[in-house]
Amino acid sequence: MYIRANLNVELDHEAIDDIVVQTLKNDYVSIYDDYKALASSTEELQSYQKEDMEHFKGYLDALETLLKYYMYVLDAEEFIRGVKGVYISEK
Secondary structure, eight states: OOOOOOOOOOOOHHHHHHHHHHHHHHHHHHHHHHHHHHHTOSSOOOHHHHHHHHHHHHHHHHHHHHHHHHSOHHHHHHHHHHHHHHHHHHO
């Protein structure tokens, strides 16, 4: 069965900001996981993997900027340190 429907949802600015922040946080954690997996690889990385790492680093820098825009800067920095701290403490 296929149902086709249009749905309009009205959200206030605060709710929209919350959705954006959660999405940015999820993306940051996911990309950081991918970056750290490549960075901690014990095997020689292929050229495409090295290129992926460079791209991931750029994405992380961009996401950090966006998080600092959509959140209080100190909260964003705390979140970023927390994500990175998970990996630092595992060593």
